[in-house]
Amino acid sequence: MNALNQTELLRALPYARRFARAVTGDRDSGDALVAQVLGKPLPDLPARLALYAAIAQAAPPQAASSGLPQLQRHILLLTALEDLPLSDAGRVLALSDDEAAREAEAARAALRAVAATDILVIEDEPIIALDLKRLVEACGHRVVGLAASEADAVRQAQAKRPGLILADINLGRGGDGSVAVAQIQRAMTVPVIFVTAYPERLLTAEGAEPAFVISKPFEPLALAIATYQAVHGGRAPPV
The missing domain is CATH 1.20.140.160 (PhyR, sigma-like (SL) domain)
Known part of the structure; x- marks a missing residue:
């Protein structure tokens, strides 16, 4: 350096x-x-x-x-x-x-022409959850579930097997989105994007950190490119 x-x-x-x-x-x-x-x-x-x-x-x-x-x-x-x-x-x-x-x-x-995927949104604020749903659907993706708590997120992930998860960390009385994600990822391999007002809490160089973090408030294009990268990761999609 x-x-x-x-x-x-x-x-x-x-x-x-x-x-x-x-x-x-x-x-x-x-x-x-x-x-x-x-x-x-x-x-x-x-x-x-x-x-x-x-x-x-x-x-x-x-x-x-x-x-x-x-x-x-x-x-x-x-x-x-x-x-x-x-x-x-x-x-x-x-x-x-x-x-x-x-x-x-x-x-x-x-x-705008990339292949779509099924997305599970983990967010306890109904307005924000619906806004995320609208934005990712505008990018061509399908939202297969909206979960407001840890337990609901794990249940829906197991039932619907999404191709991508969008998760907030603070779920209020519903718990912690990162805990739900950790439990989901023990059972399946699925990319995750954390959407949070406090990205610095996830980039501390201590413990496990996510690959994708978007700061709230965010621009729709930021969400679009993050979903693309999370799903494809620079690799060709499976055939």
Whole structure:
């Protein structure tokens, strides 16, 4: 790690880890990618952008048959999930403003055509749950259940075998969404996106951490690209 920028790099590290996990589609692979780039000289950019750029450059090739070219996937992740202005995303990916705009528009168009999956929403606030349902259905997915408690989430997951779970952590009197997810994942392999107002609680570098975290409030496009990455993880869907 560059000693001159150590403070800035440490401050940017949680964002870099989130981006790398989304790029690879896996928590452990994402963290390994971050460790890899920290061992090498970084691009001449501000700390957060430099980490993003190094991760994008070092990311392993992804299957073209999974729907989105790698460059377009990266620009969506940077703008939608990491909330970068398009101009900064272009700097990260060595694109001009015009090139970045063209790639972003092409990526959004391609994203609308990806295969759908069945989604279980774990959320105790009815309005938020219905909003999540509306947004993921607008992306072409199917919501097979809305669960407001740990017990209901586990029951519905066992009965409906979703292809993806969207989960809040704080379920009020219904318990803890992360506890429900842990119990579900002991019985089946299913990708999970946590949607929370407190993402820092899930990225502490202590204990088990999720691969995908979206901050509340979120943009619909952020949810769309996160569901894509969680389901496909840069890999071709099964046939």
